[in-house]
Amino acid sequence: MSSPLSSAAGPIALVAGLAFAAVDVARLLTADRSLDRIEMMRQTPFVVANVLYWVVFVGLVLALVSVYLRYAARTGGLGAVGFCFALVGTLDMAGNMWFDGFAGPWIADVAPGAILAGGSGMLALGGLSSYVLFALGWIVFGIAGWRARMFPAWAGIAFIVAGVLGFNAGLPPYGIPIGLAMAALGWWIWRGTPHRLPSAR
Numbered sequence: 001m002s003s004p005l006s007s008a009a010g011p012i013a014l015v016a017g018l019a020f021a022a023v024d025v026a027r028l029l030t031a032d033r034s035l036d037r038i039e040m041m042r043q044t045p046f047v048v049a050n051v052l053y054w055v056v057f058v059g060l061v062l063a064l065v066s067v068y069l070r071y072a073a074r075t076g077g078l079g080a081v082g083f084c085f086a087l088v089g090t091l092d093m094a095g096n097m098w099f100d101g102f103a104g105p106w107i108a109d110v111a112p113g114a115i116l117a118g119g120s121g122m123l124a125l126g127g128l129s130s131y132v133l134f135a136l137g138w139i140v141f142g143i144a145g146w147r148a149r150m151f152p153a154w155a156g157i158a159f160i161v162a163g164v165l166g167f168n169a170g171l172p173p174y175g176i177p178i179g180l181a182m183a184a185l186g187w188w189i190w191r192g193t194p195h196r197l198p199s200a201r
Contacts, residue, residue, distance in 0.1 A: 005062075006069035013067055013186025016059035021179030023049065023056045028172035038115060041108040050101040053175070057094035063182050064090065064141075067150070070189070075148035082144025089130075089137020096130040096170060131167050138163030138178060155185050 030045040068083040146156025162177035
């Protein structure tokens with residue numbers, strides 16, 4: 001018996017992917033480079049766009065889960081590996097974006113020197129882990145999902161490319177590719193074409 005999430009995987013992935021790409025465009029448009037970094041972080045449109053970026057990360061996780069649930073029974077261990085890599089990487093980056101959206105503006109107000117000093121030690125390690133795991137997660141998802149017949153070759157390639165570009169997803173516009181890749185997959189599922197793929201062996 002299919003779950004509501006798996007049944008709605010197409011629309012969920014389509015909407016989540018488009019929202020993800022749109023919010024990253026908003027982040028690009030609200031980042032006023034004519035201002036210094038601290039002043040830019042205090043601008044309301046920029047703060048709102050960063051908070052929304054964390055929100056659409058939640059949507060991206062839901063899309064990933066729904067797509068996996070739809071095909072879990074036939075993708076075997078390889079599909080599970082791809083799903084787990086992408087889930088871990090996305091959750092790690094989502095934590096990073098929560099910090100930027102909610103903690104960053106507060107720090108810019110009460111301790112701007114901390115932002116200008118840059119990251120070091122555990123903070124730098126945590127930040128680097130989010131970029132590396134996010135990129136690696138979607139690259140592995142693209143390869144494993146393609147090989148496990150979760151989706152066609154073009155989708156696998158799209159996720160691989162988006163994963164490579166996603167190493168910089170903390171900065172706009174590098175989150176757009178993963179959003180568009182997920183939206184395209186959602187459209188493909190919604191059109192009812194997945195049955196054309198053979199089951200993984």
